[in-house]
Each structure stands twice: as structure tokens, then as C-alpha cells.
Amino acid sequence: MKRNPRFLAIAALMLLACGPEDSAAPLAQAPNFDQLRKTMVETQIRSRGVRNENVLRAMLEVPRHEFVPPEYRAQAYEDGPLPIGLDQTISQPYIVALMTELVAPMPGHRVLEVGTGSGYQAAVIARLVSQVYSIEIIPQHAQTAAERLKKLGVNNVEVRAGNGYLGWPERAPFDGILVTAGATEVPPRLVEQLKPGGRMIIPVGTASSEQVLKVIQKDAAGKVETRDVIPVRFVPLRRQ
Numbered sequence: 389m390k391r392n393p394r395f396l397a398i399a400a401l402m403l404l405a406c407g408p409e410d411s412a413a414p415l416a417q418a419p420n421f422d423q424l425r426k427t428m429v430e431t432q433i434r435s436r437g438v439r440n441e442n443v444l445r446a447m448l449e450v451p452r453h454e455f456v457p458p459e460y461r462a463q464a465y466e467d468g469p470l471p472i473g474l475d476q477t478i479s480q481p482y483i484v485a486l487m488t489e490l491v492a493p494m495p496g497h498r499v500l501e502v503g504t505g506s507g508y509q510a511a512v513i514a515r516l517v518s519q520v521y522s523i524e525i526i527p528q529h530a531q532t533a534a535e536r537l538k539k540l541g542v543n544n545v546e547v548r549a550g551n552g553y554l555g556w557p558e559r560a561p562f563d564g565i566l567v568t569a570g571a572t573e574v575p576p577r578l579v580e581q582l583k584p585g586g587r588m589i590i591p592v593g594t595a596s597s598e599q600v601l602k603v604i605q606k607d608a609a610g611k612v613e614t615r616d617v618i619p620v621r622f623v624p625l626r627r628q
């Protein structure tokens with residue numbers, strides 16, 4: 389059977405237009421976020437001693453690049469904090485992983501986060517517990533983070549604008565509390581809102597350069613014990 393030469397020419401053109409080189413070109417330019425995230429977990433987090441496999445998996449699964457402003461997306465998997473606007477930052481990935489591990493998350497837990505910021509820490513811990521309550525003092529960040537979490541399908545985080553120095557009494561008590569801003573002292577209301585057996589992870593220090601990450605543990609009898617983990621640097625926790 390003889391083919392019409394015009395048909396052959398059109399078929400050849402179509403092949404050219406849909407050819408692999410052509411369609412792959414724009415993709416080759418885009419960063420491979422999945423690969424960058426794997427490298428982040430191995431070189432920044434596991435290598436520094438985070439061993440909880442559930443925490444490592446959560447860090448692998450949550451797309452950090454969705455939580456940073458567009459101009460910082462390419463840096464989303466680098467080893468440091470990044471600006472998120474209004475003088476606030478998304479924490480260094482290692483610190484997020486460390487705090488998540490230290491709070492000892494269990495599937496049935498209800499956890500309070502103070503300082504929602506971008507919503508990233510909330511999204512990470514949300515993969516490991518049943519319910520997260522996150523409170524943010526800057527209403528615009530609270531709203532953006534809530535919308536972002538919803539868009540990403542994270543449906544076990546409740547975000548509220550308010551002063552987390554006072555905790556969230558209507559949702560207390562909590563199995564765990566993560567404070568992701570630097571306090572000058574441990575807020576007494578937060579200790580009150582911790583369940584017996586619960587833990588709070590909080591950076592405490594007088595100046596932003598001298599904060600220490602603390603684990604505050606309440607035993608079954610309600611007795612509180614504190615231990616220091618590492619020096620850290622967080623934006624300040626506002627008292628009001």
C-alpha cells in the first residue's frame with residue numbers, strides 16, 4: 389500500500405513537535421525537589437543523629453518548598469532558616485526534625501505548636517500524631533499557613549491567630565508542646581497545659597544569640613524536670 393507523501397510529512401512534523409527532547413527541556417530546568425529532600429534528610433538530619441524513622445519519613449514526605457516564598461524555593465532544601473515575610477523565618481530543617489523527635493510523638497497524641505509561621509513544623513508533626521493545634525500571633529501568617537495546609541491536604545491541624553504565650557486553654561491539656569520562637573522564660577501557662585507524662589520543647593534565653601533548646605518533662609505525678617539539648621537561635625516569642 390502506498391502512503392500519501394503529504395500524510396508522511398505531517399506525521400514527521402508531529403513526531404518532531406512531541407519528541408522527547410522538546411517536552412523534556414523545561415522539566416530538566418526545574419529543580420528535582422524529591423531528590424533534594426532525600427539529600428537533606430541524609431546529610432543534614434540523619435547524619436546529625438536524628439534516628440526516629442517516623443520523623444525521618446515525615447521530613448521526607450513534607451514538601452518544604454511549598455512553605456517558603458517563591459523567591460526562596462530553590463533554596464528550600466538548604467541547611468538553614470529562610471525568611472517567610474514580616475521579619476519571621478521558617479526554621480532550619482534539622483531543628484524541625486530534632487524538635488519533632490524530642491517531643492516523642494505517638495499516633496494518638498494531641499500537640500500544641502506555638503508560632504505557626506509558614507505551617508511547616510505543623511505539617512511535619514501532623515504526620516505523626518492525631519491532632520495538632522497551632523497558634524500564631526501574626527494574623528496574616530496564621531491565615532496564609534491555614535490556607536496552605538488546607539491546599540496541601542493536611543487536615544489534622546487547627547490554626548488560630550492569637551497569643552500562644554498563654555497557650556490554648558480551650559484545647560488543653562496536650563501530650564506535647566512545641567514552641568518555635570525563643571522565650572526569655574518558660575511560659576507558666578504552657579507548663580499548666582501539659583498533660584502528666586507530656587513534654588514541651590522550647591528555646592529559652594535572654595538574648596537571641598544565647599538561647600538553649602530545652603526539654604521540659606512533666607511526670608505522672610505532675611513533677612516537672614528540665615534538660616538542655618543544644619544552643620539555638622529563634623525569632624523572639626512575644627509576651628503580648
Ligand code: SAH
Pocket residue numbers: 476477478479502503504505506507508509510523524525526529550551552553568569623624625626627628
Ligand atoms: N514554626 C514555624 C516557624 C516559626 S517562626 C514554621 O515552621 O515555619 C516563629 C513564629 O512565632 C513567628 O511566625 C512569630 O510571629 C510567632 N510568634 C511569636 N510570638 C508568638 C506568640 N506569643 N504567640 C504565637 N506566635 C508567636
